[in-house]
Amino acid sequence: MHRIDAVQALAKLVTDQDLFVCAHGGLRNDWWNNRPGGADNTCFLTGMDTVSATAFGLALALPHRRVISLDTDGSQLMSASLLGTLGNELPPNLTIIVFDNGAYESIGGLKTHTHGRTDLARMAEAAGCPHAVTVRDADTFARTAERLLNDNEYGYLVAKIAAKAAHQWPKDKQKTTDGVEEKYRFLRHVERLEGVRIHHVVEIGG
Amino acid sequence: MTPSVAASAGFASPDYAELLVDGLKEAEVSIVASLPESLLKKAYPLLQSDKDIRYIGVSSELDLPGIVAGAYFGGKRAVMIMENSGVRQACEPLARLIFGHRIPMVMIMPHRGDLGEDVWWGHGHSETMVPVLDALKIRYWRVSRLGEIKPAIRKAMLHADAGQVAVALIFEGECREQVDAQD
Numbered sequence: 001m002h003r004i005d006a007v008q009a010l011a012k013l014v015t016d017q018d019l020f021v022c023a024h025g026g027l028r029n030d031w032w033n034n035r036p037g038g039a040d041n042t043c044f045l046t047g048m049d050t051v052s053a054t055a056f057g058l059a060l061a062l063p064h065r066r067v068i069s070l071d072t073d074g075s076q077l078m079s080a081s082l083l084g085t086l087g088n089e090l091p092p093n094l095t096i097i098v099f100d101n102g103a104y105e106s107i108g109g110l111k112t113h114t115h116g117r118t119d120l121a122r123m124a125e126a127a128g129c130p131h132a133v134t135v136r137d138a139d140t141f142a143r144t145a146e147r148l149l150n151d152n153e154y155g156y157l158v159a160k161i162a163a164k165a166a167h168q169w170p171k172d173k174q175k176t177t178d179g180v181e182e183k184y185r186f187l188r189h190v191e192r193l194e195g196v197r198i199h200h201v202v203e204i205g206g
Numbered sequence: 207m208t209p210s211v212a213a214s215a216g217f218a219s220p221d222y223a224e225l226l227v228d229g230l231k232e233a234e235v236s237i238v239a240s241l242p243e244s245l246l247k248k249a250y251p252l253l254q255s256d257k258d259i260r261y262i263g264v265s266s267e268l269d270l271p272g273i274v275a276g277a278y279f280g281g282k283r284a285v286m287i288m289e290n291s292g293v294r295q296a297c298e299p300l301a302r303l304i305f306g307h308r309i310p311m312v313m314i315m316p317h318r319g320d321l322g323e324d325v326w327w328g329h330g331h332s333e334t335m336v337p338v339l340d341a342l343k344i345r346y347w348r349v350s351r352l353g354e355i356k357p358a359i360r361k362a363m364l365h366a367d368a369g370q371v372a373v374a375l376i377f378e379g380e381c382r383e384q385v386d387a388q389d
Contacts (some may be wrong), residue, residue, distance in 0.1 A: 021276070047302030050272040057276020057284065060237055060260060081266035089262060179306040190279055192276060198281045200367060 001138050002166040003099050004161045006024060007034050009142040010097065013149055014068065016041060019190065021055040022070040024048060026105050026165045032175040040185035041193075044175065048072070049079040052096050054144055056086060059094040062194070066093055066149060073100040073114040073158075080123065086154060087128020095148050095155040097122075103163040117161075124156040132156040213389075215343075222352060222381045223248035226314070229356035231258055232365045235283045239264060239273040243289035245316035245382040253287075267292035271299040275309045283363055290315040290335045290376070293342075300342055300372065311364035314359075317378035324385060335376070344372045350379030 007030040014020075016037040022028060022044050035042050043058070045051050057070035102115030114120055125132040131148055133156070135141045136158050141159050148155030171193070177185065184199075191198050220228070226249045230238065239262040242250040253261045264270060270286035277284035286296075292315065303309045319324070319332025339346050345365075349358045354365070355377075362373045 050299045053272025054276035057273040058300040061277045061280020061282035183307045
């Protein structure tokens with residue numbers, strides 16, 4: 001299974017009512033080009049160790065809305081301390097999907113620990129996650145993701161994907177926003193979706 | 207009148223822990239993410255049991271900035287509370303969220319290593335605290351009087367959102383456990 005296969009399968013299972021937090025790296029442009037509706041529904045983060053923690057905070061704040069963390073093996077290995085917190089808090093509206101290629105792709109494919117003996121789904125399960133699953137093909141990914149997204153329980157899905165991406169996105173298909181623009185776009189999207197004001201801008205003179 | 211006599215007489219003043227929790231609630235903070243430590247130790251049980259606050263205990267300060275950032279995106283006011291050494295542990299996620307995205311956040315930490323510190327390892331906490339905050343361009347304010355706690359929290363939340371910046375409140379003096387109480 002290539003990453004794009006899983007991304008495209010996921011895009012068919014979610015709606016423009018869901019919110020996403022997405023990791024850096026090759027996953028970014030795959031999701032940028034496949035996210036539902038092309039909306040600003042995704043918080044693209046630069047930090048490897050902040051993706052699922054941010055998704056958890058978002059899920060806490062909006063318990064009525066599905067929040068999906070699109071994370072990577074490198075990021076999860078860097079922030080493994082979060083697994084225990086999630087395993088005890090059990091946020092029912094949070095699903096973490098780890099695109100696990102067993103490699104640091106952007107630096108040429110040097111292996112991560114998941115290429116060897118480390119099993120992220122078993123780590124999540126041992127930390128308290130009731131639904132931690134590893135899948136290795138696109139059909140199983142789609143079936144499992146659909147179940148985890150709709151069971152109203154905290155879920156953790158590891159998609160084992162090829163170490164090297166199937167393709168590179170041409171320049172005009174690559175994400176065009178930086179981190180600050182993405183923040184405002186995502187923030188204003190949540191405001192519209194929820195009908196609330198999050199960031200208040202004050203000017204002198206009313 | 208000593209504090210214990212005042213308490214038994216029924217007119218004790220609120221201590222730092224009660225003022226901290228009340229200050230958070232008055233500032234409409236509904237999520238507190240924290241790795242507890244000893245200098246604000248009376249506050250943590252109050253936060254855990256408060257019905258208006260969702261207290262999230264973590265096992266590493268690394269996870270605090272992301273949780274607070276996510277809560278902000280969801281329209282909830284959140285703060286992180288940690289030992290002042292925690293800012294060292296949380297450096298990378300703080301730097302990513304502050305410099306990469308300018309996401310506002312408020313952190314509260316007691317000043318371990320302040321004048322009179324009797325714990326030897328606490329001195330390093332103090333020596334590194336301000337240099338690390340400065341390196342991360344996190345503006346900080348010291349809160350040392352009980353009467354300053356509530357306004358400081360309210361202003362910190364306002365300041366962080368208006369400027370889209372991170373703000374640190376350093377609780378010291380009357381606003382933390384008294385390590386030199388025997389003097």
